[in-house]
Amino acid sequence: MKPNKSLIRKAHFLGTKIRNLRKRNRLTMEDLSARCIKVNADMAPSVSYLSMIERGKRVPSEEVLEIIAEVFQKDLNWFLDDVPEEAAITPNKGSRGGISGMALEPNFLFSNEILQIAIPEMLSQAGITGRQFAHLLIRAHQEHHQNHFPDLERSAEEVGQKRLPLSVDDLLDITRHMGLSIKWFNKAPATVTDGMGMDTNSVVTSFFEPPNQIYINQLMKSQPQRLKYDLAVHIGHCVLHDKDGLKNVMVAGRNEVVPLPDGNQLNSSSVVEAQDILQAWRDFECSFFAGALLCPKVPFRQMLDRHGYEISTGKLSGVSESVAMRRMTAVSPYPHWHYFDAYAPGKLKAVYRGNGIPLPWGNMRMVEDPCQHWAVFRMINAPLQGTSSQISILNVGDEPRIYSCESIKVEDMAGNKHVLCAGIDLNPAIEAQGKDALSLATDLKQACVGSGGSANIPPSVKKDLMSVAKILNISWVERGIDNPARLICSRGAVCPREPSCYSGATLR
Structure with a gap:
C-alpha cells in the first residue's frame, strides 16, 4: 500500500528518527524486521525496505508505520516532522555500560611489587x-x-x-x-x-x-x-x-x-x-x-526474539535452562543483564553481572542469611513449579534502580536442587525512551517501603514499565509487572534499613 500524500509531506525526518530509535534500543535491521513480523506478519517491512526507509529512499505506508510505532511503543505522529526529535533517542556512542573504572592517584600503589x-x-x-x-x-x-x-x-x-x-x-x-x-x-x-x-x-x-x-x-x-x-x-x-x-x-x-x-x-x-x-x-x-x-548467536537470538526470551526456548534449542539463560546474556541486543546460579542456603556457584548489579552480599563465600527478597534465594526453599518473575528495587550508590528477573528451580545430576536466575537492569531501557528512570524508581521504592518491603506497582509506574517491556520484547518482564515489587539489598536477614523492610513484609 502506498503512503498517502499527507504522510509524505511530514516524513522528512522519519528515517532518521527510526534509525536513531532502533540504534538507541540496540536493534539490528534484522531484529527490527523480526519484531515487526510479530506484530503483523502480512504487512511487516523486510530488512531491505527498512534500510530504504532509514536512508530516506522510501516513505512507508501508514499501516507499515503503525507496525513500527507498535514495536517502539510510540504514537504514529511522533515520527512526523511536527513532533521535534527528542535528544534522548540520539544514539549514545559512549560507554557500553557495565562497571566503569576511574583513574586513581597515587598510581605507584598499583606497581607490580606492591x-x-x-x-x-x-x-x-x-x-x-x-x-x-x-x-x-x-x-x-x-x-x-x-x-x-x-x-x-x-x-x-x-x-x-x-x-x-x-x-x-x-x-x-x-x-x-x-x-x-x-x-x-x-x-x-x-x-x-x-x-x-x-x-x-x-x-x-x-x-x-x-x-x-x-x-x-x-x-x-x-x-x-x-x-x-x-x-x-x-x-x-x-x-x-x-x-x-x-x-x-x-x-x-x-x-x-x-x-x-x-x-x-x-x-x-x-x-x-x-x-x-x-x-x-x-x-x-x-x-x-x-x-x-550449541546456541549460535544469530539463530538463537532470532529464536529468543520469536518466543519473548522465555526460558522454555532452551527446550526448542535442545539445551538446558542454564545454557539457554547464560546465552541470553551474550546474544541479546540489550546489554544490561545479570545471571546467578544459587545453591542453598546461600552459595552463588556462578555469577555474571553485565549490568553491574551488586552481589547479594560482600563476597563469594556461602552465607546463612541472604536477603530473602532476592528471587534467586526466595525460590531455593519455596515449593514452586515452573518459573517466577519479579520486579525488584535495589539501591546502587545512593540511587534506586529497577531490576526484573526470571528464576527457575532445577536439579543437577548429583541430585542437588538449585535456582537459576536471569535478569536485566530496567533503568537504561527506561531512559532510552526519554523517561525519568530515577523518578520512576523512587516512586516504586516509596511504595515498597510504605508496605513493609513489598507492594503492588502503582498504575503510573506500571504503565511506563509495561511500555518498556514490550519494546524489549521480554515476556517475563511483563509478567513480573503484574506481581508485587520487592525491595532487595546486599545484606542478609539483619536488614540495615530503617525501618526494616522486613517489618510487615510477607515473604512468599
Whole structure:
C-alpha cells in the first residue's frame, strides 16, 4: 500500500528518527524486521525496505508505520516532522555500560611489587584461594566486555556451521571428524577423582585424556542436554587448545572443582599461581565456546526474539535452562543483564553481572542469611513449579534502580536442587525512551517501603514499565509487572534499613 500524500509531506525526518530509535534500543535491521513480523506478519517491512526507509529512499505506508510505532511503543505522529526529535533517542556512542573504572592517584600503589605483596594478604583476609581469585579476574573481564567475545563465537560457528539445534548425534559426528574417541565409564577412576575434594554432592560427568580420548559417565545417556554440553566443552578444549596435555574434568554438583594437571588437590593457599590464571581462563573459554556451539548467536537470538526470551526456548534449542539463560546474556541486543546460579542456603556457584548489579552480599563465600527478597534465594526453599518473575528495587550508590528477573528451580545430576536466575537492569531501557528512570524508581521504592518491603506497582509506574517491556520484547518482564515489587539489598536477614523492610513484609 502506498503512503498517502499527507504522510509524505511530514516524513522528512522519519528515517532518521527510526534509525536513531532502533540504534538507541540496540536493534539490528534484522531484529527490527523480526519484531515487526510479530506484530503483523502480512504487512511487516523486510530488512531491505527498512534500510530504504532509514536512508530516506522510501516513505512507508501508514499501516507499515503503525507496525513500527507498535514495536517502539510510540504514537504514529511522533515520527512526523511536527513532533521535534527528542535528544534522548540520539544514539549514545559512549560507554557500553557495565562497571566503569576511574583513574586513581597515587598510581605507584598499583606497581607490580606492591600488588604482589598485597594480593595474597587480601585474599587471606577475604577467605578465598588464589584459584578462586583467578576466576574472579576472569569474571571481571567477562563483565567488562559484556559477554562479547567474537573470536570464540567465530570458532564455534566454524565447527557447528551455525546449526540450531544440534543433536547428540551431530556432536558425536563432530568429535569423530576431529579424530576423538568416546569411551563410557560407570565410576570415575581414582586417578581422576583423587585430590579433587569431591563429596556426595558432586559427580564426575566426563573427562578428556590426551591426545584424543573422551570418557563419559554412563549416567549421561539419560541426560542428553548435559551430554551435549560436556561434548561441546571437550570439543572446545580440543579446538582452542589443540588437544594439549591438560586433563579436562567435568563435574556436576554444588562443589564443582577441577584438579591441577598433576592430579594434586587444588592449591588452598592465597598465592595466585600462573597455573591458576591459565586454568581459570581455559574453563571460561571452553564454557563460552560450548554455549556458542550449541546456541549460535544469530539463530538463537532470532529464536529468543520469536518466543519473548522465555526460558522454555532452551527446550526448542535442545539445551538446558542454564545454557539457554547464560546465552541470553551474550546474544541479546540489550546489554544490561545479570545471571546467578544459587545453591542453598546461600552459595552463588556462578555469577555474571553485565549490568553491574551488586552481589547479594560482600563476597563469594556461602552465607546463612541472604536477603530473602532476592528471587534467586526466595525460590531455593519455596515449593514452586515452573518459573517466577519479579520486579525488584535495589539501591546502587545512593540511587534506586529497577531490576526484573526470571528464576527457575532445577536439579543437577548429583541430585542437588538449585535456582537459576536471569535478569536485566530496567533503568537504561527506561531512559532510552526519554523517561525519568530515577523518578520512576523512587516512586516504586516509596511504595515498597510504605508496605513493609513489598507492594503492588502503582498504575503510573506500571504503565511506563509495561511500555518498556514490550519494546524489549521480554515476556517475563511483563509478567513480573503484574506481581508485587520487592525491595532487595546486599545484606542478609539483619536488614540495615530503617525501618526494616522486613517489618510487615510477607515473604512468599
